Amino acid sequence: MKQVIASLLFFLAVNAFAQDILPSWNEGPSKQAVLSFIEKTTTPGSADFVPAPERIAVFDNDGTLWSEQPIYVQIAFTFDRVKALAPQRPEWKTKQPFKAVLEDDLKGVLATGQKGLFELIAATHAGVDTDTFRTTVEQWLKTARHPRTGRPYTEMIYQPMLELLAHLEARGYKTYIVSGGGIEFMRPWTEMVYGIPPERVIGSSIKSKFEIVNGIPKIIGLPEVQFIDDGPNKPIGIQERIGRRPVMAFGNSDGDREMLLWTTSGKGPRFGMLIRHTDDIREVAYDRQSHIGRLGKALDMAPETGWVVVDMKKEWKEIFPPKK
Amino acid sequence: MKQVIASLLFFLAVNAFAQDILPSWNEGPSKQAVLSFIEKTTTPGSADFVPAPERIAVFDNDGTLWSEQPIYVQIAFTFDRVKALAPQRPEWKTKQPFKAVLEDDLKGVLATGQKGLFELIAATHAGVDTDTFRTTVEQWLKTARHPRTGRPYTEMIYQPMLELLAHLEARGYKTYIVSGGGIEFMRPWTEMVYGIPPERVIGSSIKSKFEIVNGIPKIIGLPEVQFIDDGPNKPIGIQERIGRRPVMAFGNSDGDREMLLWTTSGKGPRFGMLIRHTDDIREVAYDRQSHIGRLGKALDMAPETGWVVVDMKKEWKEIFPPKK
Numbered sequence: 001m002k003q004v005i006a007s008l009l010f011f012l013a014v015n016a017f018a019q020d021i022l023p024s025w026n027e028g029p030s031k032q033a034v035l036s037f038i039e040k041t042t043t044p045g046s047a048d049f050v051p052a053p054e055r056i057a058v059f060d061n062d063g064t065l066w067s068e069q070p071i072y073v074q075i076a077f078t079f080d081r082v083k084a085l086a087p088q089r090p091e092w093k094t095k096q097p098f099k100a101v102l103e104d105d106l107k108g109v110l111a112t113g114q115k116g117l118f119e120l121i122a123a124t125h126a127g128v129d130t131d132t133f134r135t136t137v138e139q140w141l142k143t144a145r146h147p148r149t150g151r152p153y154t155e156m157i158y159q160p161m162l163e164l165l166a167h168l169e170a171r172g173y174k175t176y177i178v179s180g181g182g183i184e185f186m187r188p189w190t191e192m193v194y195g196i197p198p199e200r201v202i203g204s205s206i207k208s209k210f211e212i213v214n215g216i217p218k219i220i221g222l223p224e225v226q227f228i229d230d231g232p233n234k235p236i237g238i239q240e241r242i243g244r245r246p247v248m249a250f251g252n253s254d255g256d257r258e259m260l261l262w263t264t265s266g267k268g269p270r271f272g273m274l275i276r277h278t279d280d281i282r283e284v285a286y287d288r289q290s291h292i293g294r295l296g297k298a299l300d301m302a303p304e305t306g307w308v309v310v311d312m313k314k315e316w317k318e319i320f321p322p323k324k
Numbered sequence: 325m326k327q328v329i330a331s332l333l334f335f336l337a338v339n340a341f342a343q344d345i346l347p348s349w350n351e352g353p354s355k356q357a358v359l360s361f362i363e364k365t366t367t368p369g370s371a372d373f374v375p376a377p378e379r380i381a382v383f384d385n386d387g388t389l390w391s392e393q394p395i396y397v398q399i400a401f402t403f404d405r406v407k408a409l410a411p412q413r414p415e416w417k418t419k420q421p422f423k424a425v426l427e428d429d430l431k432g433v434l435a436t437g438q439k440g441l442f443e444l445i446a447a448t449h450a451g452v453d454t455d456t457f458r459t460t461v462e463q464w465l466k467t468a469r470h471p472r473t474g475r476p477y478t479e480m481i482y483q484p485m486l487e488l489l490a491h492l493e494a495r496g497y498k499t500y501i502v503s504g505g506g507i508e509f510m511r512p513w514t515e516m517v518y519g520i521p522p523e524r525v526i527g528s529s530i531k532s533k534f535e536i537v538n539g540i541p542k543i544i545g546l547p548e549v550q551f552i553d554d555g556p557n558k559p560i561g562i563q564e565r566i567g568r569r570p571v572m573a574f575g576n577s578d579g580d581r582e583m584l585l586w587t588t589s590g591k592g593p594r595f596g597m598l599i600r601h602t603d604d605i606r607e608v609a610y611d612r613q614s615h616i617g618r619l620g621k622a623l624d625m626a627p628e629t630g631w632v633v634v635d636m637k638k639e640w641k642e643i644f645p646p647k648k
Contacts, residue, residue, distance in 0.1 A: 053521055130563055174523075187567045197377055198567030199498075205564060210556035210582055217582070217589050219563050226564075232534035239454055239543050240529060240550075241565060243511045243522030258534055258541070265541050 021167050024160040024318040030273070030310045034164065037271045041247065042171040048269040050247055052172040057248040058238060058259060059161075061179035061186065061203075063293040064252045064275050065194060067156040069284040070147065071106075072292065074185050077140055079109075081124035089123075098123070121182075122223035126206055129218040130184060137188045151323065154193045158275075159321045161250075165194055173248070176200045178238055180230035180255055184221075202237045204229045230255045235262035247271065257298040264305055272307035274298055279313035345491050348484040348642040354597070354634045358488065361595045365571065366495040372593040374571055376496040381572040382562060382583060383489075385503035385510065385527075387617040388576045388599050389518060391480040393608040394471065395430075396616065398509050401464055403433075405448035413447075422447070445506075446547035450530055453542040454508060461512045475647065478517050482599075483642045485574075489518055497572070500524045502562055504554035504579055508545070526561045528553045554579045559586035571595065581622040588629055596631035598622055603637035606644075 062068035092098035097116035100108030183203035249263035386392035416422035421440035424432030507527035573587035
């Protein structure tokens with residue numbers, strides 16, 4: 001009898017443990033593929049064992065780790081900053097693209113194109129030192145709310161991906177963000193929200209200058225692009241910052257395909273995953289036609305490259321973490 | 325009697341331990357300052373305790389971790405590469421700055437200035453993919469020898485600094501290289517030689533492009549400067565890559581002063597150290613007049629900033645590690 005109870009307890013323990021690794025993923029091909037890849041690359045003696053220092057996993061952010069619809073969170077931040085700064089800039093009332101932002105005219109903003117967008121970024125991200133900018137982002141996140149759900153943006157993150165990040169860390173993988181988003185916009189919160197420290201965040205950036213202001217050294221943002229971390233620049237950013245080819249890469253849009261290609265074309269075991277936004281009830285369903293997070297070319301490459309495509313609707317039990 | 329023996333053993337153990345931390349440093353102000361700083365910032369409960377994720381220590385490389393005299397190692401590499409590539413480039417025989425390199429005419433090379441130097445870098449560092457360049461560096465290091473000592477360059481490293489790096493890692497500090505040297509020139513060997521992995525190497529870089537060559541994705545260096553990681557660019561590189569202000573900074577020349585200033589002007593406990601090359605017997609004595617690793621302005625700032633100045637001759641028992 002004692003033995004039976006012991007066996008039963010053992011069974012329950014093992015089962016509970018197995019269930020606990022990725023509880024928000026339904027049993028299915030994606031869960032199985034990612035778990036077995038992690039298992040085989042981290043088990044000593046396995047033919048596909050990867051030494052700990054080489055265990056690098058890179059993640060896109062917008063649409064891969066958190067929601068990017070209806071607009072990128074950083075764009076929402078930028079619009080809010082324009083509104084907050086407007087009283088000091090009366091000329092913005094009549095000047096595009098600022099006028100459109102102040103009138104909540106998204107079409108008008110989009111009509112000003114890349115140039116307009118960069119003017120908005122320059123006006124809201126440059127001219128201040130890094131410490132001040134950090135505080136501005138932190139303050140904004142405290143009060144800003146997602147337009148559809150009313151939740152803080154830092155809760156519009158994907159629960160299944162949080163579980164995956166934690167499991168990777170537990171198995172000795174170093175997780176990195178490699179995002180088209182601004183590096184200084186992400187760093188204030190990625191450690192708290194994802195457990196990814198600032199030194200493992202790679203993103204787009206503006207130029208900056210080192211200056212001593214009243215005896216105090218400062219690093220001040222300049223209204224000039226330094227690096228756009230998207231498309232073919234993602235592998236370049238990875239090489240420049242990490243200096244090793246990742247073993248695993250996770251993305252959700254065509255802007256991630258070079259990163260996945262660079263990762264999965266390396267020697268030895270490699271893993272690529274695309275998160276496909278298929279759930280129009282719990283989130284937003286979008287792919288080939290979307291202006292944000294368009295997924296077409298990368299999806300077409302998946303069969304040949306062996307990238308795993310996650311069907312969010314079918315494979316994710318939960319999308320977002322429970323409300324706090 | 326048992327107690328006496330126990331006490332004696334304890335005393336010996338503590339003493340052996342204390343002696344072992346930095347055995348190549350003579351007892352003196354620098355050793356004491358750096359050890360006590362590490363102690364107070366890593367002892368839980370200490371008023372100056374720094375949480376592990378914030379323990380960042382940045383090191384210049386040339387002249388701080390390894391020898392930079394009579395010329396920067398990367399320059400020696402560049403000259404050797406010009407010679408190795410010369411048979412395929414017959415026009416170099418008559419074209420400066422290549423002609424001067426092929427004739428071992430250092431003055432002639434220097435006469436071509438920054439422009440000439442960059443032409444040499446472009447001809448030897450660009451046009452190949454990162455994997456190929458890595459192999460080239462590794463191969464070169466196997467046979468190249470320091471002109472004065474005949475030792476491999478990877479043995480022209482400072483034994484006292486190796487001990488310091490190891491001690492910092494043991495106390496939870498993350499050590500980074502922040503060097504004016506080329507990032508892809510350093511990465512192939514920093515992990516083996518210093519224990520500093522590629523993702524913790526910050527340096528100068530050329531631009532690169534992502535390209536698919538015969539179906540294989542490659543990152544190929546371009547003959548264009550991307551970033552010169554020296555002077556005021558060092559804090560900028562640190563912010564861009566690490567995103568946290570370091571707690572400790574180590575340098576040896578005026579090109580390191582902004583990095584030290586940025587580090588030591590942060591809130592809370594901070595530490596700056598300058599390695600001063602004072603030993604003309606065991607190494608080379610140089611400071612204000614040197615073309616390589618000039619140290620004048622930073623030295624003048626030391627009293628006011630509290631930076632610790634190491635007198636290599638007096639304070640280092642050994643300069644280089646024993647021959648292998």
